Amino acid sequence: MNKVVVIGGGVAAKGFVITSKKLNKDVTHTVIRSNRRAPVPCGIPYALGVLKDPNDNLSADTEIIDQGSTLVIDDVISINRDEKKVYLKNNDPVAYDQLVLATGSNPIKPKFEGIDLEGIYIIEKDLDKTVDLRAKVEAAKSVVIVGGGFIGVELADEISHLSGKKITLVEYAPYCLSVAFEAKYSIEIEEKMKLHGINVLTGISVQGFSGTGAVQKVKLSNGEFIDADIVFLVIGAVPNSSLAKEAGLELDSRSAIKVDEYQRTSDPNIMAIGDCASKIDLFTNEVSNIRLASIASKEGRNAAYNLLGKKKLMSPVGITNLFSTAVKGDYFAAAGMTRQQCEDAGYGVIQVEVSEFNRHPGKLPGAVKTRGTFFFDNSDLKLLGAQLAGNDQVAEMINGIGIAIQNNATAYNLFAYNYATQPMGTFAPNKYLLHLAATQAIVQFEN
Amino acid sequence: MNKVVVIGGGVAAKGFVITSKKLNKDVTHTVIRSNRRAPVPCGIPYALGVLKDPNDNLSADTEIIDQGSTLVIDDVISINRDEKKVYLKNNDPVAYDQLVLATGSNPIKPKFEGIDLEGIYIIEKDLDKTVDLRAKVEAAKSVVIVGGGFIGVELADEISHLSGKKITLVEYAPYCLSVAFEAKYSIEIEEKMKLHGINVLTGISVQGFSGTGAVQKVKLSNGEFIDADIVFLVIGAVPNSSLAKEAGLELDSRSAIKVDEYQRTSDPNIMAIGDCASKIDLFTNEVSNIRLASIASKEGRNAAYNLLGKKKLMSPVGITNLFSTAVKGDYFAAAGMTRQQCEDAGYGVIQVEVSEFNRHPGKLPGAVKTRGTFFFDNSDLKLLGAQLAGNDQVAEMINGIGIAIQNNATAYNLFAYNYATQPMGTFAPNKYLLHLAATQAIVQFEN
Numbered sequence: 001m002n003k004v005v006v007i008g009g010g011v012a013a014k015g016f017v018i019t020s021k022k023l024n025k026d027v028t029h030t031v032i033r034s035n036r037r038a039p040v041p042c043g044i045p046y047a048l049g050v051l052k053d054p055n056d057n058l059s060a061d062t063e064i065i066d067q068g069s070t071l072v073i074d075d076v077i078s079i080n081r082d083e084k085k086v087y088l089k090n091n092d093p094v095a096y097d098q099l100v101l102a103t104g105s106n107p108i109k110p111k112f113e114g115i116d117l118e119g120i121y122i123i124e125k126d127l128d129k130t131v132d133l134r135a136k137v138e139a140a141k142s143v144v145i146v147g148g149g150f151i152g153v154e155l156a157d158e159i160s161h162l163s164g165k166k167i168t169l170v171e172y173a174p175y176c177l178s179v180a181f182e183a184k185y186s187i188e189i190e191e192k193m194k195l196h197g198i199n200v201l202t203g204i205s206v207q208g209f210s211g212t213g214a215v216q217k218v219k220l221s222n223g224e225f226i227d228a229d230i231v232f233l234v235i236g237a238v239p240n241s242s243l244a245k246e247a248g249l250e251l252d253s254r255s256a257i258k259v260d261e262y263q264r265t266s267d268p269n270i271m272a273i274g275d276c277a278s279k280i281d282l283f284t285n286e287v288s289n290i291r292l293a294s295i296a297s298k299e300g301r302n303a304a305y306n307l308l309g310k311k312k313l314m315s316p317v318g319i320t321n322l323f324s325t326a327v328k329g330d331y332f333a334a335a336g337m338t339r340q341q342c343e344d345a346g347y348g349v350i351q352v353e354v355s356e357f358n359r360h361p362g363k364l365p366g367a368v369k370t371r372g373t374f375f376f377d378n379s380d381l382k383l384l385g386a387q388l389a390g391n392d393q394v395a396e397m398i399n400g401i402g403i404a405i406q407n408n409a410t411a412y413n414l415f416a417y418n419y420a421t422q423p424m425g426t427f428a429p430n431k432y433l434l435h436l437a438a439t440q441a442i443v444q445f446e447n
Numbered sequence: 448m449n450k451v452v453v454i455g456g457g458v459a460a461k462g463f464v465i466t467s468k469k470l471n472k473d474v475t476h477t478v479i480r481s482n483r484r485a486p487v488p489c490g491i492p493y494a495l496g497v498l499k500d501p502n503d504n505l506s507a508d509t510e511i512i513d514q515g516s517t518l519v520i521d522d523v524i525s526i527n528r529d530e531k532k533v534y535l536k537n538n539d540p541v542a543y544d545q546l547v548l549a550t551g552s553n554p555i556k557p558k559f560e561g562i563d564l565e566g567i568y569i570i571e572k573d574l575d576k577t578v579d580l581r582a583k584v585e586a587a588k589s590v591v592i593v594g595g596g597f598i599g600v601e602l603a604d605e606i607s608h609l610s611g612k613k614i615t616l617v618e619y620a621p622y623c624l625s626v627a628f629e630a631k632y633s634i635e636i637e638e639k640m641k642l643h644g645i646n647v648l649t650g651i652s653v654q655g656f657s658g659t660g661a662v663q664k665v666k667l668s669n670g671e672f673i674d675a676d677i678v679f680l681v682i683g684a685v686p687n688s689s690l691a692k693e694a695g696l697e698l699d700s701r702s703a704i705k706v707d708e709y710q711r712t713s714d715p716n717i718m719a720i721g722d723c724a725s726k727i728d729l730f731t732n733e734v735s736n737i738r739l740a741s742i743a744s745k746e747g748r749n750a751a752y753n754l755l756g757k758k759k760l761m762s763p764v765g766i767t768n769l770f771s772t773a774v775k776g777d778y779f780a781a782a783g784m785t786r787q788q789c790e791d792a793g794y795g796v797i798q799v800e801v802s803e804f805n806r807h808p809g810k811l812p813g814a815v816k817t818r819g820t821f822f823f824d825n826s827d828l829k830l831l832g833a834q835l836a837g838n839d840q841v842a843e844m845i846n847g848i849g850i851a852i853q854n855n856a857t858a859y860n861l862f863a864y865n866y867a868t869q870p871m872g873t874f875a876p877n878k879y880l881l882h883l884a885a886t887q888a889i890v891q892f893e894n
Contacts, residue, residue: 015877022886023893040808043870056810294868297876301886302863310893322867331872361487363503366839392813393843395872400847406864407854416749417853420769421741423490425778425842429744430462439469439748446470446757 004307005086005094007076007243008102009033009064010041010125011293012274015300016100018063023308028068030094032086034075037127042293044123045151047130049158054134058127079247081267098269100303101244101257105237105275105291113208119215120231123151138162140229144218145169146206147235148176150325153189155232156198157327167198168226170218172205179290180323180334181387182373188389192328199226237291239276252278252287263303271306273299282318282405283337283384284345290321321385322402324395333398336385336405339375348378352440358390360421360428370394370427374437381411381445388433393426401434411445414438451754452533452541454523454690455549456480456511457488457572458740459721462747463547465510470755475515477541479533481522484574489740491570492598494577496605501581505574526694528714545716547750548691548704552684552722552738560655566662567678570598587676589613591665593653594682595623597772600636602679603645604774614645615673617665619652626737627770627781628834629820635836639775646673684738686723699725699734710750718753720746729765729852730784730831731792737768768832769849771842780845783832783852786822795825799887805837807868807875817841817874821884828858828892835880840873848881858892861885 004020006013006029013031020027038059039047047057065071075089085093107122109115119140121133137143143159145152148171156169169176175186190200205221209231217225239256241249250258250266256279257265257272265272272278274296281288298319324333342349352374359367370390377384386401388394404414415438421429451467453460453476460478467474485506486494494501512518522536532540554569556562566587568580584590590606592599595618603616616623622633637647652668656678664672686703688696697705697713703726704712704719712719719725721743728735745766771780789796799821806814817837824831833848835841851861862885868876 011876018877019886022890040870040875042868042876043808043811046808046811046870050812051808051810057808059808293876294866294879297868297879298863298865298882300877301882305862305889309889320865322865324867324869324872326869326871333867333872335867361490361493361498361504361506363498364490364493365497391839392872393840395867395869396840396843396847399866399873400843400850402867403847403850403854403856403864407850407856409850409854415752416745417850418745418767418769419741419846420771420780420782420842420849421489421744422771422773422842423487423493424773425771425780425839426846428487429458429489429740430465430747432741432744435745435748439466442752442756443469 002097003095004029004098004100005096006031006100006102007086008104008274009035009038010102010104010274010296012296012300013100013102014059014063015297016102016273016304017069019301019304020308023304027308029064030070030072031064032072032074032076032088032094034073035126035128036073039125039127039130041125044130045154045158048134048137048155049161054130055127057130076243079243081247081270084269096269098271098307101265101270101272101276102274102300103240103243103276106240107233108236108238109233110235112206114210114215117209117211117215118213119211119229120209120233122233136230141166142227142229143167144226144228144231146231146233147171148173148202149179149234149236150177150323151234152232153177153193153327154325155234156193160196160198166227169193169198169200170204170206170220171202174203176200176202178338180321180338181332182339185332185387185389189327189332192330196328237275241276244272244276254287254289262306263299271303273303279319282320285318288319290319292323294322295319320402320405322398324398326392330389331392331394332387332389333394334385334387335398335401336383337375338385342375342384347384349384350376350378350381350441350444352437352444354433354436354440356427356431356433356436358393358427360423360426360431364423366424370433372433372437374441376411376441376445378445381441383409383411383414397433411438411441415442449544450542451476451545451547452543453478453547453549454533455551455721456482456485457549457551457721457743459743459747460547460549461506461510462744463549463720463751464516466748466751467755470751474755476511477517477519478511479519479521479523479535479541481520482573482575483520486572486574486577488572491577492601492605495581495584495602496608501577502574504577523690526690528694528717531716543716545718545754548712548717548719548723549721549747550687550690550723553687554680555683555685556680557682559653561657561662564656564658564662565660566658566676567656567680569680583677585609587612589674589676590615590679591673591675591677592616592679592681594618594680595620595649596626596681596683597624597770598681599679600624600640600774601772602681603640607643607645613674616640616645616647617651617653617667618649621650623647623649625785627768627785628779629786632779632834632836636774636779639777643775684722688723691719691723701734701736709753710746718750720750726766729767732765735766737766739770741769742766767849767852769845771845773839777836778839778841779834779836780841781832781834782845782848783830784822785832789822789831794831796831797823797825797828797888797891799884799891801880801883801887803874803878803880803883805840805874807870807873807878811870813871817880819880819884821888823858823888825892828888830856830858830861844880858885858888862889
């Protein structure tokens with residue numbers, strides 16, 4: 001059995017290790033991770049809100065360290081590809097036959113004035129740091145969140161569960177979550193947050209921080225200053241590819257580690273998975289900037305299969321944007337491209353809007369008017385993107401849409417599919433959102 | 448414009464009419480229906496339970512009678528294909544260029560001893576009758592439901608919302624819902640019903656009814672008699688194809704009207720859709736006995752497209768069983784074939800069981816341990832069937848699985864797909880049920 005070494009301990013690494021052990025129970029790994037305890041990464045906002053104890057957000061190591069595998073808590077200093085060894089800060093070098101890089105991404109911390117003041121935090125995937133942050137945010141009165149992406153919105157929503165906070169969310173773009181949603185959904189999300197007392201500022205950027213030792217004020221592009229005892233910087237992340245770069249591996253235009261469709265880097269003995277690895281968009285065939293835990297998971301398990309599967313390499317599938325989130329109990333989900341992304345990629349777009357109750361009759365308890373926006377290619381009705389708003393079911397509906405997209409579905413397919421319907425569980429048979437959207441698209445296309 | 452006449456007013460007819468009007472807003476129909484007011488068919492159990500007013504289960508006619516279309520409430524006596532006319536009981540004959548048969552199905556009412564006693568009912572798709580039944584079931588003390596399929600189980604569950612009833616469900620098969628679920632899910636559903644005071648008798652058949660004028664006792668195959676003020680017979684339905692048969696149209700082996708993949712009968716001027724129309728199973732290519740509102744809807748809209756679409760006939764897709772139901776607040780859903788159905792169809796089966804929390808971390812509020820059983824073809828890992836139990840999200844997850852099945856997905860596809868994940872909305876990235884099931888199947892297949 002080859003000696004497999006994994007650098008990193010996040011979702012991609014775990015997906016790789018867990019799947020490997022399922023495919024071959026005798027396989028062992030050495031996993032090298034810098035943090036003592038790993039959190040569920042997407043769960044961090046919840047560890048600062050609805051979860052009373054942030055330790056409940058632990059991502060257990062039991063699946064990594066069973067059956068003879070080893071977890072090494074240390075920092076990797078360098079990779080020597082000729083020796084096929086990984087050099088560590090505090091431990092002896094580790095030899096590998098196959099190295100898997102799952103080094104993740106680093107949150108962006110821009111060189112704002114006052115950035116080094118105490119009380120200004122990025123979100124790091126380290127449970128001990130989450131526990132520390134929890135205490136700090138509980139003690140704070142004025143909380144400023146810089147960045148209105150998914151993490152920023154979820155942080156604002158969750159911290160608003162803690163009483164007595166003044167929360168401000170600052171987003172430089174005209175709308176929050178505009179990477180995933182049309183303005184109408186973003187506005188709905190912003191209005192919900194405002195209704196719950198969150199101060200949402202869009203189209204405004206942060207210019208710096210001031211305070212004596214610790215942050216006290218945030219300076220905005222409109223010239224105003226807002227109070228802050230604690231600041232979260234959640235404005236994006238960049239691939240953590242420095243080790244790979246120093247080892248001479250090829251990077252893509254966004255500094256992610258170049259991989260082929262089987263997650264192999266330019267070195268045949270090294271794979272890369274998760275946020276550090278390059279991704280190709282299913283629609284545009286171009287390098288994508290989307291980094292999601294769900295994609296990291298997929299890359300981890302596919303890499304495991306490519307090493308251990310008996311029949312053939314997995315057939316490649318480009319990545320599709322697939323998102324969902326919950327804000328104040330309402331759910332929003334998106335697949336594929338936004339209208340703007342469709343147009344930027346050169347597609348002519350047929351856009352349709354649909355809305356129906358997710359119970360039938362609509363007077364049944366629990367009925368929620370569920371809304372959808374769909375984009376189709378105006379040359380062949382290929383489904384390019386969809387956005388949904390409703391109850392928690394939209395988080396699963398979007399996966400049905402994701403499966404359709406990954407099968408290159410057109411409006412004709414969505415129209416012709418059979419969908420299960422049940423009064424207490426779904427839309428009425430004649431009112432299921434996917435075929436309603438498809439019908440509208442066909443009408444526009446054929447007339 | 449051709450004169451299009453539709454016989455029937457249920458889901459298929461409405462799907463046809465609504466879709467037709469969307470495809471061409473100038474199209475008009477004459478819809479001939481025997482009942483004054485149509486209910487939401489699948490909503491009938493709820494109109495006898497959680498809905499306080501059964502009139503809330505109305506399926507409105509506005510979508511049929513707008514824009515110059517006509518709704519005729521009358522019984523059809525015969526179809527004259529030479530004259531291309533439909534003869535009615537109380538009105539003048541109606542001429543057609545294109546006739547669409549959506550005559551539905553008739554609930555089975557077997558010739559049991561005492562079957563004609565008062566108080567014994569089948570479930571008819573007629574809102575006035577539902578209103579009448581509601582009053583009768585409210586007045587009853589002992590309710591007996593004969594048949595443990597979806598309608599029987601949902602009726603028992605719903606009537607148990609009304610206080611002071613003694614409810615007995617009698618199913619002749621060893622388990623309820625065995626057309627859709629493995630025994631373990633059926634047992635779970637039965638246990639839930641029992642816990643809520645419903646007397647569930649399985650493996651027992653009804654042999655007759657006794658009473659003076661009205662039913663008072665139900666005689667069972669085990670020799671026992673149970674009290675009954677009201678009896679619901681919900682043991683299945685047969686296609687209502689008598690008009691078609693008398694008009695000389697071809698029927699299939701189950702007495703449904705033969706149609707091609709475009710819903711055309713043996714007469715080029717007549718289509719058939721919904722429960723009265725023949726269905727071909729996607730997996731077995733044989734005549735299916737499954738009749739569902741969701742399939743009726745699909746056939747209705749596909750027929751509309753085939754008449755009015757500008758480009759080409761819709762590509763045909765055989766029907767897939769897709770079910771969901773709610774019992775005492777828990778949800779169950781099924782797609783494709785059960786294990787028994789796989790084996791009966793000659794498939795070798797790889798069966799896998801998976802179970803995970805639908806939130807991550809699992810300590811988040813609302814987390815439900817969601818369970819799944821999956822069947823794959825042991826020769827090529829094609830997905831043959833799946834069953835899920837959890838919260839209302841499984842009613843949408845099953846549609847994602849349905850889309851996969853309708854794209855001939857294998858375990859390799861389910862393994863390689865990307866799925867959206869979010870702490871408050873789904874399983875963890877590395878714990879999404881579909882790729883977990885796929886991994887297990889691949890392991891069994893390759894080892």
